[in-house]
Amino acid sequence: MPSPTERKDLAATAKMKEVMGKYYMELMRGREERRKTAWCTSVGPAELLRAMGFNVYFPENHGAMLGATRMATDLIPLANARGFSPDVCSYLTSDIGSYLKGESPFQKMKMPGPPRADCLVYNTNQCRDVKDWFQFYAREWGVPCLGIHTPRAIGELDDSIIEAVARQTEALVKPLQEVAGTKLDPARLKETLDLARRCTVLWKAVLDTAANVPAPITFFDDTIQMGPAVVLRGHPDAIAYYEVLLAELQSRVAGKVPAVEGERFRIYWEGMPIWGKLRDLATQFAALRACVVASTYCNSWVFEDLDPSDPFRSMARAYSNLFICRSEDYKEKYLERMMARFKVDGVLYHDAKTCPNNSNNRYQMPQRLQQKTGKPYLVVNGDLNDLRLYSEEQARTNVEAFVEQLAQG
Numbered sequence: 001m002p003s004p005t006e007r008k009d010l011a012a013t014a015k016m017k018e019v020m021g022k023y024y025m026e027l028m029r030g031r032e033e034r035r036k037t038a039w040c041t042s043v044g045p046a047e048l049l050r051a052m053g054f055n056v057y058f059p060e061n062h063g064a065m066l067g068a069t070r071m072a073t074d075l076i077p078l079a080n081a082r083g084f085s086p087d088v089c090s091y092l093t094s095d096i097g098s099y100l101k102g103e104s105p106f107q108k109m110k111m112p113g114p115p116r117a118d119c120l121v122y123n124t125n126q127c128r129d130v131k132d133w134f135q136f137y138a139r140e141w142g143v144p145c146l147g148i149h150t151p152r153a154i155g156e157l158d159d160s161i162i163e164a165v166a167r168q169t170e171a172l173v174k175p176l177q178e179v180a181g182t183k184l185d186p187a188r189l190k191e192t193l194d195l196a197r198r199c200t201v202l203w204k205a206v207l208d209t210a211a212n213v214p215a216p217i218t219f220f221d222d223t224i225q226m227g228p229a230v231v232l233r234g235h236p237d238a239i240a241y242y243e244v245l246l247a248e249l250q251s252r253v254a255g256k257v258p259a260v261e262g263e264r265f266r267i268y269w270e271g272m273p274i275w276g277k278l279r280d281l282a283t284q285f286a287a288l289r290a291c292v293v294a295s296t297y298c299n300s301w302v303f304e305d306l307d308p309s310d311p312f313r314s315m316a317r318a319y320s321n322l323f324i325c326r327s328e329d330y331k332e333k334y335l336e337r338m339m340a341r342f343k344v345d346g347v348l349y350h351d352a353k354t355c356p357n358n359s360n361n362r363y364q365m366p367q368r369l370q371q372k373t374g375k376p377y378l379v380v381n382g383d384l385n386d387l388r389l390y391s392e393e394q395a396r397t398n399v400e401a402f403v404e405q406l407a408q409g
Ligand code: SF4
Pocket: 060, 089, 090, 091, 092, 126, 127, 128, 129, 130, 272, 354, 355, 356, 357, 358, 384
């Protein structure tokens, strides 16, 4: 029997690395073949860009790589020196620092670095930082920066919002056609949306396997496994991969094979991952026989509203239905549902210093939810990428005390 501290790798991960490697290779090949490259925010109109034949590149994925490889902490000061405050998104500052220094994890994959953009396309549904981030490069390279401005703190997602976002998305077509030098083929857009929707269904099914007791997968695994759902939605490779992963997880469920040996407690992770500390945290939770079973973050790439028969409106609905741009009341109800669905014993809120948008502990949410559900919570102060803002010792002690509290019921 594996010891509780042993990380149980999923066999599918080797295939995932292949799929991601192929994506990066194609990105680079596309540049060599003079295909146009569009940078896209993680919940930007990726389906539209893919359908138009762009090489689609996601800088937030690069930001996460800079965090996971711990390169970010040394690169952030370079962006700070150029006028980006240490308080703004550390994906932004580490990515710009990486550009300024000419150092990137891409080089470990024998690639020169992120592909230069022919245009940058954002959606402010997640935050304003993405627009400022993209505008830096647009100024630097003299290329267009286009975007969708989505309302924030949305309560009811009504028709006026969907219509406004759909019109903004449609308005991107003309300038994008000018950059691409081709016309949008409506049949290709429908096909891409169909592929993106199928990817979503599978990714959601993967995440949902963790509702089983014991859970066959942890949040820490999810942060690795989500790669294709982020960068390859609308591409058949993502679908093929999640079919393999889901089959492996279903077999774990059937055999009651736990992700965390001897699972005693189930915890919900609310907030951004701490990319540079995923392994250490996974090991600590496993040693405590506590499984972090689910998170809002990994569920943010579930777009069930996509509908090929109504492309622009359904994209608008999917991009605006996102947790991060919803009201406090909506978020509270969502979290309550997730806590019940995943049978959690407690919630860990990560207060990420440079991402207030994904830190949901700041307006009394933990207290309200504890009162409603009776489930305890812990707030961990840290950051997605800037490890100078994270005290490992303090976090370790607090996590231990939290699990102890769960043990005492
Ligand atoms: S949501 Fe947060 S982490 Fe993501 S780009 Fe915006 S500020 Fe950065």
